[in-house]
Amino acid sequence: xxxxxxxxxxxGRVPHLADVSVRFAKGRLTTLLGRTGAxxxxxxxxxxxxxxxxxxxxxxxxxxxxxxxxxxxxxAMVTQQFINYPHLSVLDNVAFPLVxxxxxxxxxxxxxxxMLGRVGLAAMVDRRPSQLSGGQQQRVAIARAxxxxxxxxxxxxxxxxLDYKLREGLREELIDLLQAERDTIVIYASTDPRExxxxxxxxxxxxxxxxxxxxxxxxxxxxxxxxxxAEVVSDPPINLIxxxxxxxxxxxxxxxxxxxxxxxxxxxxxxYTLGLRAHCLRQGGTLPARVALSEVSGSETVTHLQxxxxxxxxxxxxxxxxxxxxxxxxxxxxxxxxxxxxHGRLIEKEPxxx
Amino acid sequence: MRTFYLSLKYLAVVLWSAFVIFPxxxxxxTSFKTANAVTAGAKWxxxxxxxxxxxxxxxxxxxxxxxNIVKPYLNSGIVTLSGSAIALVLGTLAAYGLSRFTFKAGPxxxxxxxxxxxxxxxxxxxxxxxxxxxxxxxxxxxxTLPGLILIYVAMLMPIAVWVMVDFFNSVPRGxxxxxxxxxxxxxxxxxxVILPNAVPGLVVAAMFCVIFGWNDFFFAFTMTFTEVQLLxxxxxxxxxxxxxxxxxxxxxxxxxxxxxxxxxxxxxxxSRGGLAGAVR
Numbered sequence: 001x002x003x004x005x006x007x008x009x010x011x012g013r014v015p016h017l018a019d020v021s022v023r024f025a026k027g028r029l030t031t032l033l034g035r036t037g038a039x040x041x042x043x044x045x046x047x048x049x050x051x052x053x054x055x056x057x058x059x060x061x062x063x064x065x066x067x068x069x070x071x072x073x074x075x076a077m078v079t080q081q082f083i084n085y086p087h088l089s090v091l092d093n094v095a096f097p098l099v100x101x102x103x104x105x106x107x108x109x110x111x112x113x114x115m116l117g118r119v120g121l122a123a124m125v126d127r128r129p130s131q132l133s134g135g136q137q138q139r140v141a142i143a144r145a146x147x148x149x150x151x152x153x154x155x156x157x158x159x160x161x162l163d164y165k166l167r168e169g170l171r172e173e174l175i176d177l178l179q180a181e182r183d184t185i186v187i188y189a190s191t192d193p194r195e196x197x198x199x200x201x202x203x204x205x206x207x208x209x210x211x212x213x214x215x216x217x218x219x220x221x222x223x224x225x226x227x228x229x230a231e232v233v234s235d236p237p238i239n240l241i242x243x244x245x246x247x248x249x250x251x252x253x254x255x256x257x258x259x260x261x262x263x264x265x266x267x268x269x270x271x272y273t274l275g276l277r278a279h280c281l282r283q284g285g286t287l288p289a290r291v292a293l294s295e296v297s298g299s300e301t302v303t304h305l306q307x308x309x310x311x312x313x314x315x316x317x318x319x320x321x322x323x324x325x326x327x328x329x330x331x332x333x334x335x336x337x338x339x340x341x342x343h344g345r346l347i348e349k350e351p352x353x354x
Numbered sequence: 355m356r357t358f359y360l361s362l363k364y365l366a367v368v369l370w371s372a373f374v375i376f377p378x379x380x381x382x383x384t385s386f387k388t389a390n391a392v393t394a395g396a397k398w399x400x401x402x403x404x405x406x407x408x409x410x411x412x413x414x415x416x417x418x419x420x421x422n423i424v425k426p427y428l429n430s431g432i433v434t435l436s437g438s439a440i441a442l443v444l445g446t447l448a449a450y451g452l453s454r455f456t457f458k459a460g461p462x463x464x465x466x467x468x469x470x471x472x473x474x475x476x477x478x479x480x481x482x483x484x485x486x487x488x489x490x491x492x493x494x495x496x497x498t499l500p501g502l503i504l505i506y507v508a509m510l511m512p513i514a515v516w517v518m519v520d521f522f523n524s525v526p527r528g529x530x531x532x533x534x535x536x537x538x539x540x541x542x543x544x545x546x547v548i549l550p551n552a553v554p555g556l557v558v559a560a561m562f563c564v565i566f567g568w569n570d571f572f573f574a575f576t577m578t579f580t581e582v583q584l585l586x587x588x589x590x591x592x593x594x595x596x597x598x599x600x601x602x603x604x605x606x607x608x609x610x611x612x613x614x615x616x617x618x619x620x621x622x623x624x625s626r627g628g629l630a631g632a633v634r
Contacts, residue, residue, distance in 0.1 A: 050531050070534035077535055083528045087550040097536035100546075144536070 001025055002152055002185050007046060007056030016042045017053070017209045024202075026151075029178060029186040031196040031217070034206030034232055040189040043206070044154045047187070048075045060152065076145035077154040080161055082137035084129035090116065090140050091125040097148045115147040116140075118177060135166045142170075146177060153178070155188045175199065193235040197221055205232045227273055227344040236278040236302045236313045243274040243339070254308040256287055256332070263334050265349055272347070275338035278302065278315035285331025294322040305330070378607075385410045385603035392599050410600030413592065414608065420601060421588050423608065430568060430585035431612075432499060437506025438563035444507070445514025446556065450544055452515070453522035454530065471515040474508070479572045490577060497581045505573050510563040517562060521555030522548070561620055565613060585609055 002024040009017045017039045024030045032040045045051040047058055049070035058065040065073060076097075084093050094112035099105060116125055119139040129137050138158060145153060155174075159167040178186055190196045196203055197217045204214040205224075213220055213229045224230035230238050242253030245267045250258040252274065289307035296302075301320050305312040305328065314330065322328065339347045383402070384392060391404040413420025448471070451457075452464050474482075486505055487496070495501030525548060533543040549556075574584035583591075589605040592598060 048531075048535060050534070069539070070531070071537050071539050073535075075535055077532075079528060081526070081528055083526070083532045085529070085532075085547060085551075087547075100537035100542070148536070 001061060002047070003057075003059045004043070004047070005057050005059075007043070007053045007058070009042060009046065009051065009053045015209050017046070020056070020209070020211045022204055022211045022214060024152075024185045024187055026183050026185055027181075028201035029175075029188055029199060030202040030204060031200030032187060032189045032204050032206055033191075033193060033196040033200075034189075035191055038206040038232075039209040040206055041156055042209075044077065044156050044187065044189060047152065048077055048154060049073050073152075074148075074150045075152045075154060076148050076150040077156065078138070078141050078145045078158040080157045082129075082134060082141055082161070084137060084140050084144070086129060088128075089125065090121060090127050090129065090132070093129065093140055094143045094147050097144060101148075111147055112143070115143045119143045119173065135162050135170065138162060138170070142174065142177075146181075149181070149184075151184060153181075153184055153186045155186065157189050157191065160191075171195070171199065193233050197233075203233075205229050207232055223346060223348070224275075224338065225346055227275065227340050230275045230338060230340075230346075234277055236315050238338075239274075239276040239278065239281065239312050241274045241276060241310065243272040245269050245272065252332075254310045263337060263339070265339075267339065267347075271342050273340040273342075273344065274334075275340060276332060276334070277336065278313045279317075280333045280336055281305075281312060281314035282316075282331050282333060283314075283328055285329050287330040287332065288327050289330050291322045291324050291326050291328060293324065294320075296321075303328075378610075381603045381606055384599050385607060387600050389596070389600075407600070410598070410604040413598065413601040414604055421591060423585070423588060423605065426583045426585045426588040427608070429499065429582055430574075433502045433506055433574075433584060434564055434567035436503050437510055437567050438560060440503070440507045441510035441563055442514050442556065442560055445511045445559065446518050446549075446552070448511070449515050449518030450522055450548065452519050453525075454527070468515065468519055471512040474512045475516075479509075483572070483576050486573070487576065496577060497579045499582055502574065502577055502582065502584070505577055506567050506570070509570070509573065510567055513562045513566060514559045517559040518552070518555055521552060521558075525551060557620055561616065564616065568609075568613060 004023070005021045007017050007020040008015075020039070020043060022043075032043065034040050042051060046053050049065070049068060049072075060074075084090075085096060088096060091109060091112050094115055095105070095108040098108035098111055103111070113122070113125060116122055119142055121136060121139055121143065124132060124136060129140060132140065138161075142158065145155075158174075159170055162170065178184065188196075188199060190199075200217050202214065203217045203220050205212045205220065207228050212232070213225045220229070221233055224233050227240055231240070241255065244251040244253070245260070246269055248260050250260055250262055252258065287307060289305035289312060291303055292306050292311075293304040294301060296319050299317065299319060301316045301318060301322070303314045303316070303322050305314060307330070312330070314328075339349075341347055383404070386406040386408070387404055388407045388409060391407075414423040416422045452468055457464055457467060486508075490496045490501045490505070493501070495504065529547060529551070530543050533547040534540075538546060569586065570584075571586040571590070574587050575590075578584070578587065586609070589602065589609060592601045592605060
């Protein structure tokens with residue numbers, strides 16, 4: 001188990017990481033999910049020893065890594081940029097980490113050839129990295145990272161600079177490759193909630209340099225602990241709407257007044273935040289909203305709307321064209337709604353009394 | 355229309371070539387002339403119509419009123435090549451350090467250290483003459499090859515640092531970090547990964563060092579008396595009350611030749627494509 005405790009890092013006056021304590025289990029792929037600047041890359045650099053934390057510890061199976069230089073840590077990393085050694089052939093690029101670990105040249109090359117075959121580059125071994133396409137270059141980098149059989153593999157948004165189709169394909173190949181490594185700790189950074197939910201055995205949500213929630217992806221998705229966690233894990237963005245509960249009514253800020261039973265659960269009077277995922281908004285209701293932007297991706301349509309000054313996002317599992325500026329009438333389906341208390345913490349759903 | 359522009363291009367190239375090559379032709383023809391031919395000029399074809407003589411060339415190899423150029427030539431070669439080699443090794447190491455690590459002494463940082471190196475070349479050399487002279491005298495190295503090599507290392511290293519800092523800054527840091535994670539300590543990273551990718555920069559730096567070293571007259575003149583003479587000094591020594599243009603031309607050709615050959619050989623290395631494929 002790789003264990004990080006109390007990791008903090010401030011550069012200049014900018015806090016990059018604040019008291020991050022997380023664990024990564026062997027044989028599992030853990031996704032670090034967060035937006036750009038959430039601290040994912042910094043956390044990976046600290047694990048690899050490329051950045052030193054101001055405070056906190058990194059331990060693998062109890063062994064403290066704090067005093068280990070990057071070249072002493074058993075870590076492999078693939079970064080967003082496709083980094084390979086320009087002066088070496090593809091084969092020697094992949095053999096390089098083995099040769100540096102005193103594996104004899106011919107055995108290193110054999111292992112490299114095998115690994116390159118598995119990433120589909122068997123025919124390219126004699127080329128230079130500069131003679132390859134971007135996707136091929138990143139495969140070389142992946143092969144170089146995996147050939148070491150390092151117990152910790154860091155993947156920092158490895159496919160972000162590749163086009164969509166290639167990304168899908170490579171992601172699946174990578175998962176296949178990693179299946180074989182039973183004891184490996186794999187950490188995968190991503191900004192894409194869908195990717196994270198599909199890929200990870202575990203998920204850690206990061207925001208503003210903190211690890212805000214961790215767990216099994218389905219659980220984290222269904223029960224985001226805070227409004228921030230709900231924002232990070234939802235794609236398209238979750239609708240957060242102010243909610244006021246009074247004696248006999250529910251008031252959705254600026255949008256609608258509903259009967260108290262509309263939520264299907266009982267809440268004491270007070271102010272709350274309602275988290276409504278985009279698929280819970282549908283056409284065919286009474287709430288008028290103007291279309292600000294409508295984008296089709298694959299077989300889905302994501303529509304950004306304005307209703308009485310409240311921005312809303314609607315997801316439809318069909319391809320439709322909503323003209324910008326036109327008015328739609330929405331229905332809000334509150335069965336799956338998330339309710340957060342005034343501090344932004346999730347209030348778990350309870351069965352309705354009576 | 356394309357042909358027109360193409361011919362314009364060729365015309366420009368031809369004109370420029372003539373402009374560059376002409377002084378060399380003049381030098382070459384002068385080196386085979388005698389005093390009369392230099393001053394009299396020709397009736398029809400200047401630079402061609404004259405009685406060739408080997409007097410100018412003979413004066414370089416112990417001829418009448420001449421010198422023996424062989425020893426200064428070798429001296430210059432030794433001093434320039436060893437000075438450049440040492441300056442390049444030290445300068446490249448310094449440049450890598452300045453490019454990759456952060457140094458701090460109060461308000462001074464990497465940029466200031468780099469400037470200290472370069473500022474040696476900004477100062478007029480005369481400023482350095484007396485301190486260098488005193489230091490060499492203290493070391494007992496005045497008028498010796500090792501003494502001159504030391505001076506040349508000091509004068510050439512700023513050039514190497516300057517070129518290489520710039521070059522290393524263009525080599526992505528990600529490459530160093532990748533090498534670390536592949537098990538290379540910093541020295542191995544430098545030798546196995548960074549240096550092989552720095553060849554174009556090294557070639558440029560080496561060329562600048564050799565050119566400046568080979569052409570230096572000032573320190574070759576001030577730091578020597580009789581024992582060690584370098585080529586530029588011995589060429590000047592050819593001069594007398596009547597300027598021997600033929601000898602000077604022959605000497606100039608001999609002294610330019612190695613640099614011209616170097617330029618031809620090195621030209622092919624001077625492509626910046628060396629780093630393509632490191633980071634996309």
